[in-house]
Amino acid sequence: MPAPNAAPRTLYDKVFDDHVVKSGEGDTLIFIDRHLVHEVTSPQAFEGLRNAGRKVRRTDCTLATVDHNIPTASRKNFKNVSSFITEGDSRAQVCALEDHVKEFGLTYFGMADRRQGIVHIIGPEQGFTLPGTTVVCGDSHTSTHGAFGALAFGIGTSEVEHVLATQCLPQAKSKNMRINVEGTLTEGVASKDVVLHIIGIIGTAGGTGCVIEFSGSAIRSLSMEARMSICNMAIEGGARAGMIAPDEVTFKYLKGRPLSPREGEEWDAAEAYWRTLKTDPGAKYDIEVEIKAEDIVPTVTWGTSPQDVVPITGTVPNPANMPESRRQDAEKALKYMGLTADVPMEEIKVDKVFFGSCTNGRIEDMRSAARVIVASGKNGGPTQCAEGVYAMVVPGSGLVKQQAEAEGLDVIFKKAGFDWREAGCSMCLGMNPDQLKPGERCASTSNRNFEGRQGAGGRTHLVSPAMATAAALTGRLTDVRKLMGSHVSDDGGIKITSYADYLEPLIPAQAVADEIDPAAAAEAEKAEAASLADAAKHASAGMPKFTVVKGIAAPMWEANIDTDKIIPKQFLKTLLRTGLGDALFWPARYDVNTGEKIPDFVLNKEPFTKSSLLVCTGDNFGCGSSREHAPWALNDFGIRCVMAPSFGDIFRNNCFKNGMLPLILPKEDLEVLYKDAESGQEITVDLENSQVVRPSGETIKFEIDAFRRHCLINGLDDIGLTLEHENLIVEFEAKRTANWPWLDGVGYAKKGKAVVPIRAPRKKTDW
Missing domain, CATH: 3.30.499.10 (Aconitase, domain 3)
Known part of the structure; x- marks a missing residue:
């Protein structure tokens, strides 16, 4: 206390x-x-x-x-x-x-x-x-x-x-960050719309280094399922965690x-x-953001980052109207997504609809989607998936599936032409057979719209469950409010029973062995702890030391280079930490159709095929997934240090765990090093003296946490410590x-x- x-x-x-x-x-x-x-x-x-x-x-x-x-x-x-x-x-x-x-x-x-x-x-x-x-x-x-x-x-x-x-x-x-959402959400607006709206405001790096507390009357009015959806996507705003x-x-x-x-x-x-467990009056936050609930409308992404959002009533943004720092990334995203600037979002046709994931695979999400189908029929609207659209519903767990079937939600989906599936992550990241084909466009209730996230060449628009259902019924991105009419708050006659009925609480576990003698157990635990600590000291030898790394540096300029781009999901199905170097930056390095190397990609050009460093001038390098395969792939390729203005928190931690240095430098220094890298000259990262040495001999000093530096230089193993x-x-x-x-x-x-x-x-x- x-x-x-x-x-x-x-x-x-x-x-x-x-x-x-x-x-x-x-x-x-x-x-x-x-x-x-x-x-x-x-x-x-x-x-x-x-x-x-x-x-x-x-x-x-x-x-x-x-x-x-x-x-x-x-x-x-x-x-x-x-x-x-x-x-x-x-x-x-x-x-x-x-x-x-x-x-x-x-x-x-x-x-x-x-x-x-x-x-x-x-x-x-x-x-x-x-x-x-x-x-x-x-x-x-x-x-x-x-x-x-x-x-x-x-x-x-x-x-x-x-x-x-x-x-x-x-x-x-x-750091402490608070996002306060006050007011009443309008009809047709779901928690997914709230969090997409938030990310559109703060950006995918807005919460970097922070834990976000979501507060305000609009947040307090939400169910637990809705609150989970919001905290689920705190990571997409760059945060370490989200809390309510x-x-x-x-x-x-x-x-x-x-x-x-x-x-x-x-x-x-x-x-x-x-x-x-609530914030004390007078407690200070490092960053505070105020949002009016009334400003939020059904929201959809248009690009290849969760921050690329617009209201469904809006149009595809025009890069010419954006700040110069964002223009090049936006043009690239529009090219990948196959979109033209200024086209109304509601004119964009979809090929597939994915409903599921840890963001929106709960029973409340199922009910929300089923209500749209029922209400659309009551209003004389479509009750069947549009011609040519494949829609799938993937419950988040076997218990969610059982509850939905007990309520008859599966019948509503099946009658509308949806494919009713078993529990799993499914097309959220496309590691199983549920994937988009190149060029296919999907309205998705998942959490990431990165390039190739749901399948190589696939195009993803993030939406709420209700909006996904509307897209399935109309064949295009659609404002769900047009289908709901006066039935937004109607339960559509769906029978809702208690979800807890399906949890089958367990009777307190029964011992199947004799009680352990407390004194003997304490002695055994003490001996085991001593032997484990001793073993840990020897296990530290596997961590490579990082003192001085000199070599060719690969230059990159993009912001938000995500872990899916560094190493896509098909290479996560490995039982090893090694052998991933050839797959590094696969989506950009190889032709999706032929598998041949793309000559213009930096790591396919000499002398960058032998890079041991990487210089990136764009923010938020390594954002996205927690997959440690990203630093494993960089390390396996031979890259021991990445220099960038900022990093995704988990990626940065993962680098340190693998004896790599994720080095944060000011943009002006990175611009200079980028030019050095482009020329193919060697750069030296000297951790012992906390400096980067340019080819000219000029030095750029940097700061790094003293303990991290000590562990890298000495190759110390965290578990042993x-x-x-x-x-x-x-x-x-x-x-x-x-x-x-x-x-x-x-x-x-x-x-x-x-x-x-x-x-x-x-x-x-x-x-």
Whole structure:
């Protein structure tokens, strides 16, 4: 608890402070309450544990599932992963995770489990996500869980391994940013429109280095599903995380879920703590943004960045009317999207509609879309997908699918011509067979419209579920309000029952082994900790040292070079950290149709084929996904240092974890270095003396966090450093159990016992 005269704190400050294990030199070591694991960013992490002889420290704090690259086709004839997934690399990743969860004793929702689904949907629906917790996952959209007042952020594979081994992470304190949305949202405006509008205002780098707290009467009026959609896309605004203070809406959503605190004393204690999780009066924010809810209308993206937004009532922007700094990027985006400036957005035809993802794959999203179909029919509008349009609905979890089918939503979709699928990430990132073909245009409820995100050459327009449905029915981007008429608030006769009926709360886990003697367990844990710390010192040898790097630098000028562009999704289906150099910048480096190298791309030209440095004059390098494959690909190519005005937070962290230097420099210095790079001369990055040496001998001084610099120069391994503070971690865990006992393993796993979850009798419903 803070001292009586302590300075007022923000919501973020409070949650961060409550998880400090060690502060001082370097980043603060914080404890992680909840860790979600999936098949794409975990194989190399588990392999790292195995090689170092480490175990998963807290199996009760870890929940695993498959979502990113599993097929969403019918599982009617599903027998096992090996026979069901035909694509070899995808099958290998899923099989690897199934082996890992058995080996390391983790709770797992596999493809035969109806609780399987997208990590950011199953966490909240199981009550695994709780207010005041720290939540991480090897996926950038982990910010979703911030809707509960949790500090939730995406991490790379090295950090996945770090959390598995230590249940802690070294973290730099972020800045505080508040986006306050006051007023009443007009009919037809959804949370997706709100967050797209926000990103259009602040830009994709507006929240860099910050945790955004969303506040205001418009935010408080939203459901939990809607709040999750907003926090989900905080990362698209450059933020480390997004948060919303918990309130009655939060508590009602959580009550009775399988892993929520048990009703009674435990629930009362938890709720009392949760009610303190709000920003104190007088607390200061580093950045504040005020938005009027009445200014927000149904919104759609036009370009290849989530910041490229316009109202559906608007037109395709004209680059000639933009600031010079944005003009070149806008022209490139319009060329890729096949759009002409000044064309009304409602005249743009679509080929496909994708409805799903961790942004909009929840039951409320399904209901919203179904209402559009029903209301359109009542108003004499279309009730069938337009001719030539393929529309797919992909529920976010097996439980969402079951609930939607119980309410008859699937029948509404099927009658309208939508393809009703199984749970998974699907076309959001196109790692499974659900992809766009080159040139196809899609209205999508997902979160990113990067080049090739949903399929090589595919063109994506981000919209809300209601807007996606309107596009499916009309065959073009359409203002959904025209179809809804007076039925915007009508439920269309859809029967809505309690979602909680489908969660089947688990009876408290039963021990299947004898109780462990406490004294013997403590002695064994102490011995194990000592051996792990010792092993960690030897494991550090694998980290390459970074002292002086001299070589050719590849010059790039674009802003917002995202991780999809650095390494597209088809190369994420690997179980290794190496061998990705040839795939680096694949979408720009190779012809999509022939696979041949594009001669004009910088890394295909001499002398840049041998680059060990990269100079980029555009902001926000490495924005987007948490995939650590991006720095792995750069490293594998031979690039050890990227110089840019700013970086995506997760990409920057991932670079440090791989012995690489993401160097932030002023634009004027980068312009000079860009010209040096263009000439093909060698540049030297001297970390020991904190300077960049130009070919002329002139030096450019830079600053870098002293602890980061020390670790790079000495090739120090983060996990080994953390395990040196094993005593502090144990002390924190004891305090955590005393103060927040509901966070220790209940339901699926319990520390100190071998357990199995027992299903409660199914509750009968009345539809």
